[in-house]
Amino acid sequence: MARNLRPDSRALLRAASRRSLLLLTVVVAGCRGDAGERPGPATVAPPVAVVDTAAPSVVTPGEGPTDPRPAVAGTAPVAVEPALVEQALRVLEGAGRDTWFGVYMGARKVGNGHIVYRRSEPGEAGAFAAIVDLEMTLEAGGRQARMTASERRFYAAAPSLGLVAAEMEMSASGVRDLRRGRNSADGMHISRTLNGEPQPERSVAGSRDSLAYLAVTNPAAPEQLAPGAERTIYAWDWESEADDEVLVKVDAIDRRLIAGIESHVATLSLVYEASGITMKSRVADGGSVLVMSLGPALTLRQEEEEVAKSGIVGLDVAESGIPVKTALGDPEKISRLVLSSRLPEGFRLPSGPRQQLTAGEGGATLITIVRGVGAPVTAEERAAALAEDATVDWKAKPVRELAATLTAGLETPRAKADALAAWVHDNLAKRLATHLPTASAVLERRVGDCTEHTWLFTALARAAGLPARPVYGVAYAGDLERRFAYHAWAEVEIDGTWQALDPTWGEAVADATHVQLGADLKHVGAALGGLTFEVVSHESVGD
Numbered sequence: 001m002a003r004n005l006r007p008d009s010r011a012l013l014r015a016a017s018r019r020s021l022l023l024l025t026v027v028v029a030g031c032r033g034d035a036g037e038r039p040g041p042a043t044v045a046p047p048v049a050v051v052d053t054a055a056p057s058v059v060t061p062g063e064g065p066t067d068p069r070p071a072v073a074g075t076a077p078v079a080v081e082p083a084l085v086e087q088a089l090r091v092l093e094g095a096g097r098d099t100w101f102g103v104y105m106g107a108r109k110v111g112n113g114h115i116v117y118r119r120s121e122p123g124e125a126g127a128f129a130a131i132v133d134l135e136m137t138l139e140a141g142g143r144q145a146r147m148t149a150s151e152r153r154f155y156a157a158a159p160s161l162g163l164v165a166a167e168m169e170m171s172a173s174g175v176r177d178l179r180r181g182r183n184s185a186d187g188m189h190i191s192r193t194l195n196g197e198p199q200p201e202r203s204v205a206g207s208r209d210s211l212a213y214l215a216v217t218n219p220a221a222p223e224q225l226a227p228g229a230e231r232t233i234y235a236w237d238w239e240s241e242a243d244d245e246v247l248v249k250v251d252a253i254d255r256r257l258i259a260g261i262e263s264h265v266a267t268l269s270l271v272y273e274a275s276g277i278t279m280k281s282r283v284a285d286g287g288s289v290l291v292m293s294l295g296p297a298l299t300l301r302q303e304e305e306e307v308a309k310s311g312i313v314g315l316d317v318a319e320s321g322i323p324v325k326t327a328l329g330d331p332e333k334i335s336r337l338v339l340s341s342r343l344p345e346g347f348r349l350p351s352g353p354r355q356q357l358t359a360g361e362g363g364a365t366l367i368t369i370v371r372g373v374g375a376p377v378t379a380e381e382r383a384a385a386l387a388e389d390a391t392v393d394w395k396a397k398p399v400r401e402l403a404a405t406l407t408a409g410l411e412t413p414r415a416k417a418d419a420l421a422a423w424v425h426d427n428l429a430k431r432l433a434t435h436l437p438t439a440s441a442v443l444e445r446r447v448g449d450c451t452e453h454t455w456l457f458t459a460l461a462r463a464a465g466l467p468a469r470p471v472y473g474v475a476y477a478g479d480l481e482r483r484f485a486y487h488a489w490a491e492v493e494i495d496g497t498w499q500a501l502d503p504t505w506g507e508a509v510a511d512a513t514h515v516q517l518g519a520d521l522k523h524v525g526a527a528l529g530g531l532t533f534e535v536v537s538h539e540s541v542g543d
Helices: 012-029 082-092 211-217 305-308 379-384 397-407 413-427 439-447 448-462 521-527
Strands: 067-070 098-105 108-119 130-139 141-157 163-172 174-184 187-194 202-204 231-239 240-260 260-273 278-284 288-294 298-303 335-344 353-357 367-368 468-476 483-494 498-500 514-517 530-541
Touching: 012 211, 012 298, 012 448, 012 498, 082 108, 082 211, 082 353, 098 288, 098 305, 108 305, 211 231, 260 397, 298 305, 397 413, 397 439, 397 448, 413 448, 448 468
Parallel strands: none
Antiparallel strands: 098 108, 098 298, 108 130, 130 141, 141 163, 163 174, 174 187, 187 202, 231 240, 240 260, 260 278, 278 288, 288 298, 335 367, 335 530, 353 367, 468 483, 468 514, 483 498
């Protein structure tokens, strides 16, 4: 059957853009953290180790009386530079404390954002609050869908300014996903509700996120920075439920006329270690962020509130993706594909036996994809691919019971993987933008797009003892559209190697049009609008 006729063929970017909203929230809110020293020019005093001897007690926002347990930013005291604490406090009182942004995909306005730094209010945790609210609109077939994300982070008083509590809420398609975290000496304790239904609580490693290093990403006095200076910060990431290490580098300092006033402007690069993505930021005097960009297309621009809320036309789902001029025929028969690609600056594609990268002409990258060839599975990867996380909650009883039923009597990993993938493909309704944030929720509702299919398969596989992981990228949508659409599929360990399969499209072995962008959704967001493909050659089964 031609792929463009499949009922979910236009779900691909909806899934990517939905999670891009979470990515934007994490990246924007993550421009803070406990900084560590890294070789490079120093522009502030050397670090002084301090411990917050009067750390405030934790209150989960809106949840009643104070918890008597002390809250610290991590499991051990960390070095905090008094000069940075002083600068951060200046930013909290300065121009960067209440800012509206328009959210753009290329030249198209798709939403707005609001960032606020303020003192904590009665009943809230800590001494200071950092608040990020984002809204995005999707448009397809004359209809629009609205998605919102709201995050609140609460920080201790000086001298540590360490993270004590955090809250993330996302809403889309009638689903409300609310997560709350309490950062204490024995780790980050996370509670979650889906449409008001409590989920199992989780405890993970504590966070070293600290508002003290707001000074690193929102410098109040850009003219005092040295081009080339670097800092490493740690930012709490809701997607991985762990800190991400972020390298912040001063690219340039210049003077610009902004609203009739001359101002120093710092251009910063923020490189997220776990995902490899790069964010760019321009910050004016007083710590006022003018522009933030993720990849070549996704941009937040500072605007007045009325302007930020107006002129939103939404992300056009049907016209998104990476167009190509060459028709490939039936994609399920493609066994080898060579593409010439222009990659966004700083963007790295994964490489291995299945997806090989070589240098092309004029700075292009040649991507050669071979069907069915997998990389060896390392011990570290195997452990990660058997773990439970906030999305792949395979220990949920319904997931475990279904996995056991579907694999009963099957002896080989291939037979088990095929049975699980076939069930997911046959039993999930193909619908768009469902925003089901856990595998168990997908199983309960039995509906979803490519990400829901992938997450449920991954959870079932892990419940059956098979190491499995989601993969995010693009795949050919068919000759009628002639474009690579944003997509998700899975890899499972078979005979010691990673084997790609696609439970959404019912492919026991994923065809060679599946181009992997990364192992998490950050890579999809970072590449939106910035990739180009030209078909160099392709081979099909039977050629």
